[in-house]
Amino acid sequence: MDIEPGQFSMPKNLYQRNEIWYGRFAEGGTIRRVCLRTSDLRQAKIRLKALKTKVDDARFGVKNPKIWQEAVVSYTLGVLQAGGVRSSTADRYLVSLRQIDPHFKGVPLHDIDQERISHFIAARQAGGTANATIRRDLTTISRVLSFAAAQGMTTTNAALSYDRRLVRERSAALTIPTDADIADAIALAPPLWGDLFRFLRGTGLRLGEALRARWDHIQDGNLTVHITKNGFPRTIRLPEGILKGVAGKGRIFAGLPDDSGVVSSRYVTVRKTAKTMPRFRLHDLRHAYAIAEIRSGRDIYDLSHHLGHSSVKVTERYLGYAPGRRSVARDTHGDTR
Structure with a gap:
């Protein structure tokens, strides 16, 4: 040969x-x-x-290069624990850091280049991790390296320059509970949970926003949502009769924790207890609200503000669930996206 x-x-x-x-x-x-x-x-x-x-x-008398763990410790102390981001955001970064650590443990910061980032992404994808999660991990890596650069620990940030179009996030099809499903769930659940289902379906609020809503945030039938995902307060109109009884003090849903993660976990127990209760996520009630509003002809920009989306592009995902509305949106707003 x-x-x-x-x-x-x-x-x-x-x-x-x-x-x-x-x-x-x-x-x-x-x-x-x-x-x-x-x-x-x-x-x-x-x-x-x-x-x-x-x-x-x-x-040449150069100090030992800083490694990934040192940058993580610095970022955790200097940003996450110092209140540099909201607690919910800090929690998401900590989850990502735990997933990233095995791939970057002991690696000098100057060796975290495009090639290593690519191998990290390939390993995560091979393990079945969704692209949406990988994109959040990339954001976490970038934040750590940016902070490390500000502290003089490194001069590069390969995650910041990585082309994220190579890790496209594909939205899964939504599973929307029908009004009959929601009515059955309200009938089978304990009263406080039924009130929560009705409120989420009637307002389209995120679970955390609903749990933090207070009676003194309501004025003349309008609710001001102070703590939001994008950081900007917004005021929405409450449907008539959405809240039962006389206004009280403190949180509207004071009988439930204000932590959406805890309430979501408890909701799983509620569903198991009521075995015939229709199965849907609490966040699906927000989707049900948005799709019903789109189908009723509501202006998409008005709906986008109501939902607290950072961009109308996020709201446009609901157009696909309303026949004919996508062409209406193009004709009305000149937007073909």
């Missing part, structure tokens, strides 16, 4: 013994040979590069 020139040549400064890669490089006029403790060529190249960088830094 003819062998092409260089077909089986070893990479420069790397060689194998018993399938394990070793590296060699010059230090102080002598050749150093080190075991790189891997049979993977890509990892061997990364480790040899890191080792050579460390030796060169020591030779």
